[in-house]
Amino acid sequence: MATATPSEDYTEDKSSTKGHRYVCPICLESLKTPRSLPCLHTFCEDCLQTFITSAVGNQQQGISCPVCRKQIMAPESGLPYDKWAKSFPINYYLSAQTEVHSDIKTEIENCVFCERSSKITPAEHFCKNCTEAICDACKNFHQNVPSLKNHNILTLEYYKKNPIIPEMDEICPYHPSKVIEVYCSDHSKMCCSVCFATKHRHCKDVKAIEECAEDLPEGVIKDISTKLESLLKSVEEEIKGKEKIGEKRMKCKEEIVVKMTQCVEAAKKNLDILLKKFESDVDNHDSSAESQLQNILKILQGIKTSVVGDMQMLETANEFGSKTQVFVALEKAKTQMNEQLKQISDVASGSLSDGYTVGLEKVEEVCKLKSIGNVHSLMSTSSAVTLGTLDIMESFINDADFQRKQRLIHLEPHKIKWVEKWTYKLPGTYYGATVFGKKVAVVTEEKKIVVFSRAGEKLFEHSIPYDEVPTGISSSHENKVYISFKGHKILKEYEIDNNKITEVNQISLQGVAEGFCIFDDQIVHTSGEYVYISNKNGQLINSLPMIISSGYIAFLVGCQRQRMFYHINDKNVICRRLDKDTTTKILLSEFTESPRGLGIDFQNNVYVCCRRGNKLLQISHKDHSVRVALEVDCYTIAFHPDGMSFVLIDYDGNLRFYTISE
Known part of the structure; x- marks a missing residue:
């Protein structure tokens, strides 16, 4: 029987990710019942089901991962979509991490096996394979049963203080009913029996997962962890770079809107000034035309008065005067009439303003504008992931x-x-x-x-x-x-x-x-x-x-x-x-x-x-x-x-x- 005690294998992680809170990308809270999609992104079971329900209908065949947008097919053909989330595998690695900081472990006091027999016995141990708390007697029972004696048993105290990954088979992300059994070194792929039979049967370097696990080179975990830390740092720098680009874009957006608003306000102000000037020009033109008209009307009114006087003079001479007086009146009327005709001819030959025209082309061009400016994106890249990152990752990405x-x-x-x-x-x-x-x-x-x-x-x-x-x-x-x-x-x-x-x-x-x-x-x-x-x-x-x-x-x-x-x-x-x-x-x-x-x-x-x-x-x-x-x-x-x-x-x-x- 394998009884694990605190050892170097379970030393607390001293890396930069120590204390890192694993959060669900949907609710941004600590993961609860973490479920992983085939693309390896993990979500709370309830959050994932809520997303599935909102994203698909009975006629849909799958969903897009909320993180990477990869198309994810239904876990099983014909499975109702309200049961999809429970059919995706639990991420026991993250589950173990989140349970360390929960109250679930601290509440464990009694042997679960004994409780099923209506007995109350203090628990002293935890079986990773059974994922149950057990007492000393049940631990000994494990040792005497062939199918249980190889189970990995920890002290309950250690279990409560440390993340524990249950001894569970890894589910194939492409064939949920199958478990991972072999590893193909030719393609660096973990395979179930179906994957092996359909895609890797001709590969030369295929080993059982257990064999690969036993052959892990010394220091490989530390090596990969170091590289992952470098990658994490680069990603965080890239995020900062992209956020700066976003901040710069928002600042630029505000600036160009302010500039355009100022230009439009200035244009409107200028149009108001030009409108007042236009009204003044019209008034000046109209005042001059009105003055000219009144002068001509005054002349014509004088001619009219003179003609009426000549008519009265001729009528009086004809009715009451002598022939000589009539002759004189006629001659005066003729002379006056010739002068009046000349005056009328002079007035008639002159031009008067009877209206106005105006050039509206420039204003009409403004009215016809469909846009006051075209917006073009200035493309930019942040440079967090550069040759410096590649130098650090050289042995990882060679x-x-x-x-x-x-x-x-x-x-x-x-x-x-x-x-x-x-x-x-x-x-x-x-x-x-x-x-x-x-x-x-x-x-x-x-x-x-x-x-x-x-x-x-x-x-x-x-x-x-x-x-x-x-x-x-x-x-x-x-x-x-x-x-x-x-x-x-x-x-x-x-x-x-x-x-x-x-x-x-x-x-x-x-x-x-x-x-x-x-x-x-x-x-x-x-x-x-x-x-x-x-x-x-x-x-x-x-x-x-x-x-x-x-x-x-x-x-x-x-x-x-x-x-x-x-x-x-x-x-x-x-x-x-x-x-x-x-x-x-x-x-x-x-x-x-x-x-x-x-x-x-x-x-x-x-x-x-x-x-x-x-x-x-x-x-x-x-x-x-x-x-x-x-x-x-x-x-x-x-x-x-x-x-x-x-x-x-x-x-x-x-x-x-x-x-x-x-």
């Missing part, structure tokens, strides 16, 4: 390409240069290519998979025993590819082991997969009329309409790290997020050169093959500006998952391999 990528990650998109390393003339017609691990694979109209090394050497080819022509190929990790077929609603999954290719699965889809991409938990494919989003079993999650008029293949590419995918929609390149916001379209750019193949580099810049013009275009991830990355004939493009190399296939069947130039 990957030259990864470190090289970190050196180039902040390079301006327009400064990225690509160098052609090799070209291979492909016989026949080739529809698609993929780059994975240290290999390049293409599919042919002759129903073959042809595999090359990244150095340009043809390694081998494999005939595909299927009636239809393969039209697309994509990889999910180093030894697995998926292939679509013309006019068929299926994907075939193949495993590549050395020079051998084996079909391991066939996935039925909702629509024809003319173009497709593979995510960890989902499949996105296009039929030319719709974009379909399915889980890895082919069950439909969402469908979105699209337009394809530029070619037979509906080109599409996915960005695993950003959980986004891009596709051709008529002559546009559209970006969509692989979450609940999948219906939101982001127009990146419009082309007239008939866009074809799509690719994404290590910065998330998008590359577009253009049929006309023989060029590969780059769409910047910063501002969506477009530039010519390469002057080259190209039909389809496929990037390596690290985004630092790619292959092109042109219309003449040339396979070209490019890497980034420093």
Whole structure:
């Protein structure tokens, strides 16, 4: 029987995480009944169930993790969603930590086994395997029962003061009904029996978990803990950096709103001043016109009075005067009339203002404004995770390409240069290519998979025993590819082991997969009329309409790290997020050169093959500006998952391999 006592194995943690409170990402309180999703993020059972209830309905097949957004399938097929949380495994590691600071342990006084027999016996020990407090007698009983004698028993005092992880089998995150049994060193994966049988049966270095545990190198825990502390520090610095960016953005937001408000207020004030000046100008014009009018009216009124006097004079002379007097009156009237006619003619020939016109063009331009200013985001990055972090983590992440990528990650998109390393003339017609691990694979109209090394050497080819022509190929990790077929609603999954290719699965889809991409938990494919989003079993999650008029293949590419995918929609390149916001379209750019193949580099810049013009275009991830990355004939493009190399296939069947130039 194994009886544990306080020893070096159970020494309190003196690291920087000592006293760290494990909190639920949903409620931000200490974890209660911690349950872990397959993505390894842990939540309170009640919080997780509340989230599941709010996020799904009876028709849903899964949820997105609240932290990483990874698609999580139902724990069991047909299980009601109100029981999902209880079906996810308990995180006993965090449960043990949270129980140390709870009152549950201090309340344990009596032997649980004896209580079931209606006896009250003080507990002195704790069985990790039974997860029960026991007395001396029950401890001795354990020793005499073959199935119990190997149980790990601690003193109750030690149990109350320290975190204790129950002796429980580790549940497989992909097959909840199975437990972890073996470890594949080839892929650094813990596997259940199903994982081993379906994905690792050809691997060479597979051992039982217990055997691996016994062979742990001395000091490995301290080594990994040190590296994790370094990583934690870098993450915390990165959080601070991102928070500073957020603070800077909010400050900038307030500043530009104040500036625009000041400009608008100044513009309004200026408009008020200009309006008053305009009113004054109108008054001045009108006063002058009124004065001119009154002067003319005064002249005409005088002429009128004179004419009336002449008429009275002539009438009086004619009625009461002599002939001589009449003659004289007539002559005076004639002379006066000629003078009056001249005056009237002079007045009539002059112009008077009878109204006004005004130029409203400038004011109308203001009225027609749809915007008073365009807002553009200034992209910024924090630099907490840098080469300093990589130096500390060197033995943990010993990957030259990864470190090289970190050196180039902040390079301006327009400064990225690509160098052609090799070209291979492909016989026949080739529809698609993929780059994975240290290999390049293409599919042919002759129903073959042809595999090359990244150095340009043809390694081998494999005939595909299927009636239809393969039209697309994509990889999910180093030894697995998926292939679509013309006019068929299926994907075939193949495993590549050395020079051998084996079909391991066939996935039925909702629509024809003319173009497709593979995510960890989902499949996105296009039929030319719709974009379909399915889980890895082919069950439909969402469908979105699209337009394809530029070619037979509906080109599409996915960005695993950003959980986004891009596709051709008529002559546009559209970006969509692989979450609940999948219906939101982001127009990146419009082309007239008939866009074809799509690719994404290590910065998330998008590359577009253009049929006309023989060029590969780059769409910047910063501002969506477009530039010519390469002057080259190209039909389809496929990037390596690290985004630092790619292959092109042109219309003449040339396979070209490019890497980034420093």
